[in-house]
Amino acid sequence: MIEVINVSKRYSSDEMVVKGVSFDVKPGTIYGLLGPNGAGKTTLMLMMATLLKPTEGQIRICGNDISVDTLEIHKKIGFLTTEVKLDPLSTPDKLYDFFASLYDLPKDGLEERKINAFNRFGITPFMNKRIVDLSTGMKQKISICISLIHDPPVIIFDEPTNGLDILTSKQVTDYLKDLAKEGRTIILSTHIFSLAESLCDEIGVLVDGNIVASGSVKDLCSLTGKDSFEDAFFDLYTKNHKEG
C-alpha cells in the first residue's frame, strides 16, 4: 500500500535529515515511526504527504508515485501534523464546509456526515466557535476530523496524540484502531512508547535519519535481547546515534 524506497532528504545545502530510508506498509496495518526529536520523522511524513519533495528515492502510495500523481495522492491520504494548523478565525463548521468543497465531496448527506464526525469527538457544541477560542485538544480533534473528511484509504498522522489528555488520547487511539479494522492503512509517528506498543502492528525505529530496526514490538525485543520495548529502543538508540 505504501512503499518508501531509499528516500533521502536534504534541506537547502544543509546536512541530510533523512538518509536512504526504505520500508513497506501493508494494507490494514498500523505502522509506527518511533524516534527522538530531530530524527526525521516529520520530514519523512511531510514527504509522504507530498508537501516536501524527496532529494533522492521514491515514495509510492496505492501504486501512485507521489511526485507524479500528486493530486491523485491527495485524494487518497489523510494527513495530520501538529505543524499544520487550522485557520484560527474560522469555525469548525465553516472549515468543514470549506474543505468539503475543496475535496469536491457530494453535497447530499454532507450535513449528516459532518454531524456524525463532530459527534464522535464531541465537537458539536463548539462547531460555531472560532478555532482560536478552543482548547488544544479540541483543535487536534477538529484537525483529525478535517483530515479524514474525504474518507481516505491511507492515513498519515504525525504525533496524533500530542497535547491531548488521557481521555481524548484514548478516543483517538480507539478511532485509529477502528479505521485500521475497516481496512485502512495507517502510518503514525510518535515518541510515546505506550502508544506505539498498544497501537502499532509494526514499528520502525528512526535514529538520525535512518531506520535502524523495524518489526513488531516482539521482534524488536528479541532483536536486542531486552525484556521491555523501552529498553529495546534505548539499546537501539545508543548503538546507532552518533554525537554531533
Place this chain on the structure above:
Amino acid sequence: MRAFLAIAKKAFRASGSGGAKASRYAFYAMALSGLVVFSLIAAVWVSFVRNLFAVPEGRKKVVVVNATDSFREFADGKDDPFIDYRFVEHPYVYDVSTFSDLMKETGSHLTIVFDQNGDILTFYPVSDLDYTEERDVFKLTVLEKYADFVKEKEGIPVFSEYAVEDFTEGLEDPVEGASNDPFLEIVSFSLIPLLYFIAALYAAMIKGTNVIAGAKEQNTFAKILMTPVPRRTIILGNVMGVWLSAMIPALVITVPLILVPGYRAGLISVFLIVAILSVFIAAIVILISVMSSNVITAQTAFLPVFFIFVFLCISCMHNPDEYSGVYEYMPLYGQYLGIGMALTGQVNILALLCSSAITLLLAAVCVLVSVKLLGSERFTVSVMSSTDKELIRAKKQAKADARKKVFLKAKTSVFGYKPKSSLNDLSFSLTQLFRPLVLLSVFQLIAMIPPLLMTNGEYLTNVIASLKAVKNVPDVISSGSNIIGVLMSTPAFLLSMALGYILIDAYYCLRVRFIERTPLSSGLGLPKDHIGRRYLTGMGSGLIMMACVFGILVACGQIKVTGFGIAAGNLPLFFSFVVMWIFQGACEEIMFRGYMMPRIAARYGLIPAIAVSSILFCLFHGMNPGFTALALINLILVSVLFALIAYFTDNIWIVCAAHTMWNFTQGNVFGLEVSGNSGNVSLIHTELTGGAKALMTGGTFGPEGGLAVTIVTLAAICLVLIIFRKKIRRKRD
C-alpha cells in the same frame, strides 16, 4: 469550479488584520483621522485648482478704440471664440490714463487705437512690462491677419505665415470637449484616477498579503495544499477573492461620482477600467504573497510596487498633456489616462483595448509565475518542525563560530591590530575595495560644489563649456584635466577639498574608535606618543626624496629654473595648497596604509596586504590625466615604500607627513605636476627644457610618471630595508 469559488470566497472574507484583531475604537479613530486628513487635503487642493482657473476666463480681451469699419467687419467675420473685442469711441488718441482705466475695468491687457488716418496705436498697462510680449504677439498675428483681410478686400493676393492661434495659445477651445467645466476636467485627470489607484492598491495589498503569506505565517496553508485542488485553482481563486475586495473601494468611490452630472456617462467605462487594473494588482499581490513567508515580508515587498504605481500617477497628474498619445496604449498609464478620458467623455476605444489587453497579459504572467513558484518547495510552506529548525540553526551557528575563530586570529599583525570582523572573504574584500571608492567619490564631488557656487557661476560656465567640447574619448580626459585645472586655481576648491579629506579622516577615526572599538594606535596606526617627532621625520624624508628627484632632473638637463617667489596675490592660494596637502596626504595614508593594510594583513598576510593596498592606491590615481605604465610602476613603488615604512615603524604619522611633503614640494616648491594635476603657484618656477624626454620627466603626469622618481623610490626602498634589517630578521624569527 466549486473549489475555485470556495477559495475565492475565503480569500475575499480573509481578515485584513491577519488574525490580530485591532480594537474597534482604534479602527474608528483611524478612520476618523483619515477622513479629516483627506478632507483637509481635498479642501486645499480644490481651492488651489479653483484659483488656477480664476485668471484666464477662456477669452483674451482687447479694447478697440475708434475702430474702423473694416476692422469691425474683420472682427465680426472672424467670429473669434478666443478674442473678446470691446469697441469704444473716444475723442483723444493718446489718452493713456483713460485707456488704462478701461483696461482695468474690462480685465484686458491691451488697447488698440485707430487714429484719423486708420493707423493703429497699441497700449498695454504701463505698470506691467510683462504684457509687451502679449502686445507683440498680437501685432504679429492678429494685426497681420487684419492687414491680409484689408488687402484681400482690395483684391491683392496674400500669403501670411502667422496664425492668430499663436496669440491665443494655451486657451482651451470652449466648443470642443464634452466637459465645459475645466475644474471637472482637471479633477478627472488627477484626483479621481489617483484615488482609484490607491484604493485598489491598498485593498489588494491588505487582502492579498493575508491570504497566502498570512496562511503560511499561521501554518494553515499546507492544509489547502494537501487537498486535490490544482495549484492554478488555488492561485486563481485567491486572485479572484483579492480582486473582489479591491473592487469594493472602487465601488465606494464610484457611487458619489454618479451625483456629478458630467461624469454619469463615463462611469461604466471607468468601472471596467478599474476592474482590469485591479486584476493586475491582485495578480501582483498574489505573486508577492506566494514569494513571502509572512504578512510583514509580503507587505514590505509590496511597498515598492505601491510606490511605483503612485509615482506613475503623480507623474501623470503633474502633466497630463505630456502623458498622452502613446502612453494611452501602455498598461497602467492607459488605465490612468483612460479613467480621466472616460470621465470627460473622450474615450479612445482602441487605446483602452490595447492597454487593457497588455495589462491582462501581465496579470496572466504574474499568475503563471505564481503557479510555478507554488510548485516549488521553497515557496510553498514552511512546515519544518521546530526541532529541525533548531538543529539547523545550531549547525549554522557552529559554522559561523568556526569561521570567526579562523578570521579572528591575525595572520600578520600590523600596528598590533587584532581583527574583529568575521565577514566572509567576498564581503570583506568588497568592503575594503568600495569603502575608499565611495568615500572619495562622494566627498570629492561635494568639494566641487562650493567653488562652483562661490564664483557666481563663472567656473560652472567654464566647466560646462569644456564638457560641451567633448567629442571623443581623449577629449574626456583633457576636458577633465581642464576642469581640474580651473578648479585647482581657486582657494575655495582647495579648502573644500581639504574639508572633504578631513571628513573622511574623521569618518575613519570615528569608525575605528566607536564602531570597531579598537584604539587608534592599533586600528589605524595613529599612536598618541611622539607625534611631533614622527611627523617631522616624515616631512624631512619626503622633502629629501623630492629634492633628489628635482636634483636628478636638473642635473640631467631635463628642466630648468626660470624664477623664484610667489606673487602676493597668490598667497591665499599657496596656503590653501598647504592645508589641502596636509589633509590629502593624511587621508590617503589613513585609507590605504592605516586602515586597509592591517586588516588585509591580518587575514591574508603582509605581502598581499602591501600588494593590494598599493595596487588600489595606484588605481585611484589612474584616472588622473597623462597616466602611463611607468607612472603605474612608480605609484606602486611609492606605495610599497610607504607601506614598508608604516609597517616597520608601527605608525602612519611618518608616511602621512612624507606623503604631504612629497606632493607639496613637488607641486608648490619645485613647480612640477603632481600625479597629473598642475598646481599654479610654486616657490621655484621651472619649465621643461627643449631636450626634455617624457621618459625622465613623466610628461603631463609630472615626475611621478618618469624614471627619476623610479630611481629615487627604489633607492629609498633599499635604504628602508637596510635600516630595518634587524627588525626584518626579528620579525622573520
